[in-house]
Amino acid sequence: MTDRDLYLLDVLAAHRVLTAEQVAALLYPSVDRAQRRLLALTRRGALERFRARVYPGSQAWRYTLSYPAVQLVAARRAERPASRSAHNTTVLRLARSRTLEHQLGVNGFFTSLARDAAARPLTRLANWYSESTVATALQWDHGIREAIRPDGYGRWIEGPRVTTFFIEYDRGTESLERLGGKITGYATYLPGMTVLYHLHSALRETHFHHKLIGAGREGVATTTAELLAASGEGVSGPVWLPAGPGTRRRLRLSELPGSGFALQANEWGAGTAPIPAPHLPEVA
Template identity: 40%
Template sequence: MPAPRLPRNSNTHPLKVEIEPVSTGDALARSRGLTGRDLSLLGYLDQHRVLTALQVTRLLFGSPHHARHRLAALYHRGVLARFRREVWPGSQSWRYTLGHVGAAVHAAATDTPLPKPSAVTEKVLRLAHSPHTEHLLGVNEFFTALAGHARTRPGCQLRTWTPEAVTADACGGIVRPDGYGEYSDPHGTVGFFYEHDTGTETLDTLTDKITKYAELARSGIRQPVLFGLPGPGRERNLHDAWARRWPTGPPVAVATTATGDTAVATDPVWLPAGHRQRRTLTQVATPARRHSPRREAA
């Protein structure tokens, strides 16, 4: 009897982790010749921990081929480490994080203690084996899509991208969003909390999060909350759950999308709770007439 085929993203697939061993003496030599763009990449990886080649392309490069070539070179110099699962057919794209040289260079540039090589190795292995890493990549996919769009459009900018731990600390631990962002286009600027849903949490859990954001709003922090959802069915069910909990609308501004692509920045794909018409990202905090079943039936 043939063995059952494993899901494509299953953690039971073989994991390949590659990190170049570098001595203290080699680290200085291998750090020479790093460009300003390389140093920006180290900053992104220090804050957001792991990025794919496509995500790095959106942030810093104009060409995917150029990005992959530079990432490979930085890996071979020990600046970056990488890992991926071997799935059928082929393999995942490489996931890049700080290697021994990159971690040391970034620490020196930011006047923080130099990490021990063993600590860097442990950090890479924990990240590679963590079941949370794919969720983190999903969060980073959303923000790099915004950044990539902004880099090619006049008047657009991802002004702020703050990771989960820093955002939670700024919110006093009341909420723990997957990130905080501020995005501008020619029509305005919006600051927002982002929640990346993969379908593993119950609708009640997602609904309960809104009550925490309402508590945060009472403390004076009132930015809208955006939910990125895995599909339209999940989106419909979540809006129905919110309508049952709050028939006149949730206590904070909240909107959802299930597109999962770069249209999150450009097109009206965001659906505010209690409304039928979708909006662009910078419109989600703008008041609008709420959907009224009575008027529709008239």
């Protein structure tokens, strides 16, 4: 297996599932190249794939680790792997999970950042940590338990600017009260931390900003799936609308204020494979 293959296994060990489009954004110059490599790895037993039956048309394959890949990742980390039956149950539950599309949305956000970084000099998505990794690191390193549960953590480097952030990925299933209520936890435990809300629609974004009036909103910025689709901008581009009475201009990710806060996940399942390109993140 190549370094790129081993890195992909680390990504899937941390983030569970990817589509071919997401793998291409992360590691390949085209979706076709990614699909061919994913098919080869599946045929060799390194990956498993699944998709739901839809009519008309077909759903894109979702790729996850095979059991031999789980064993390989565990061996490289000097860990004991789950049993084969436990792995099979995990894959079945993942394929049937109500939160699968949410997980893919979060992963798509980070793989899009990696694609943006590849296109720019002196730019890198340095860290990409999962919800479970963040929860563990916050609890053990900072004593924060249930008050904060972001969907992921990233560290974005663009030239001399470093932006660390949490992401809250919204598919329109939670109430605005619940979304806004999360800000209280961030304001209490990590004041000034950049929190990105990727919202479902422009209307939802407008209503969300109204909900934030009077709330502790320092560091909060929003974008929408509609805006990203219509503008063609990447998620690192000028698509982020800061909350509060200041500028109403949308900012680049690198223009958002940095808090100086950083998570270290080396002890919480960080990958062991060599990172195959300088713009790619450490994953955990």
